[in-house]
Amino acid sequence: MIRAEGVSKWFGDVVAVSDVSFAVGPGVTALLGPNGAGKSTLLRLLCGLARPSRGQVEVLGGDPREDLSLFARIGLVPQQEGLFEAHTPLEFTTLAARLSRVPDPEAAALAALDTVAIDPASPKPVRALSKGNRQRVKIAAGIVHQPEVLFLDEPLTGLDPRQRRVIIDLVHRLGEDGRCVLVSSHVLDEVERFGSRVLVIAQGRLAAEGDFRDIRALMDDRPHRLRVTTDAPHRLAAGLLDQAVVVGAAVTGPAQLEVETTDAPAFRRTIAVVARERDVRLDEVVPLDDDLDSVFRYLVGR
């Protein structure tokens, strides 16, 4: 549904996005990167709000800069607070529906506000709403025309944990409906909750794409770190080193062993055999660096 081919964007001497190529299908994909990595610029390029300096962007089979009909099929929830402050949520969302030429704007606005759990009868103007509710109104305006592709730029910024949960559930629902939802964020635990498929951007370049667990598996040069809880860590470490399935082992406690392996499948096959042969009880085997945080640190720190 979204395709970028060799996309670069520069502003004078500053290269914001450099030679990025990827494809994104239906479902939720997280656009991940540190502050200033080029996430917002990339979203603007994908929405057609900016023209690539080089390369091609394709959304729903067309160029969002050229094909104006695509705007009716694309939704954007920007990071900036671009709200009409004096409007009520219903007025604001209805206006967004009108601008998208929805046949029945008021009905569409009511449905969108219902989706984000905002009371459409609220007489309060947008400026009087809490940060979380303003964010939800922005999302309502972004989805009021039922877009097939939805871009959300840092949607959880400034929200409390309960509001975050609501927005994350909403994003999941939109993805499960078959829409393509691209969510940008620099907060890793947020991204992990959106889903496992990620696009990682660092210094304007694409660092990785795909399921972050698969990305971790591709990192051949980074040994996997695992913590093993056992009644005889020294004996188990000796056995694992003897079988050459680990490249390092450290006894970190009376019942704990940390190992590094470059061949995780072989390690999984071998550890139980070694434990049985050495008469060692295995209580727990926990990967220490297979989470998104580790994957991100490895990718961005390269």
Added chain:
Amino acid sequence: MSDARIVDRGYRPYDGPRLGAPGAIRSLVRHTAWRVLGIRRNARTKVLPALSAGIAYVPAVVFVGIAAFIPDDRLRDDVLPSYGEYYGFVTMAIVVFAAFVAPEALCPDRRSGMLGLYLASPLTRDTYLLAKGVAVGGLLALTTLGPPLLLLLANTLQGVGPDDPLDVLTTLARVVAAGFMLAAFFTVLSLVASSLTDRRAVASAGVVLVLLVSAVVANVLVEEMDAPGWVLAFDLFDTPFELAGRIFGERGEVPEVSTAALATSAAVVIGLGSLFVRTRYQRLAVVS
């Protein structure tokens, strides 16, 4: 099957055209000119270049206006300066540029370690200095050459300049010769001062000091200590402008100094100054 991929963000070889040493020189000339003029830099860095350009061109524009709008020939002739006299109006522009703007070309490269990076490119120390000299000299020529050319063009079009085509060509040749001589003289002076320090302020002070001290010493020697008149040829402030006047066949404030002495003095400054800067850069230990 997993569609995950890790993209190599590491070293990417340059696959564009390679322009070699000529390309590097052109690039350095262009970027030095931008830096000196404050292009793509903050507004503060644009003030002095703009001031130099203003001082240099405003009189020319005013004189062109006078030539165009004052019909009385005698009044017009009294007001309008000759080509040689015109340099009196742009002296300050040239000095401001040479002292305060041009040091920007050399000093920051040594201070920031950029010189080492430049010398890691196809540039040698000589081609580096050539590029810097061309950039500074080219910009100085805009103040030494541009306004008299503008004046010549306007006067010719108004019918108040040289009438005969041969006279026009002769005046043009003189304008070009005087402009290039002044640009070369002050470029070398500025580069010499800039080669001695990596601090722009010190280089600026050095240029001003050399100009003032040489003028004071030469005049004191001649007027108070009865030194021969040719000593005034070592007044580095007046010599180049006096020589520019002589190129137009005009004698200025030091008529007692021969044109040959002035020309020798200018040639010595340009020649020895260039040699000094080259030697200094050949011996410079470059660390980055």
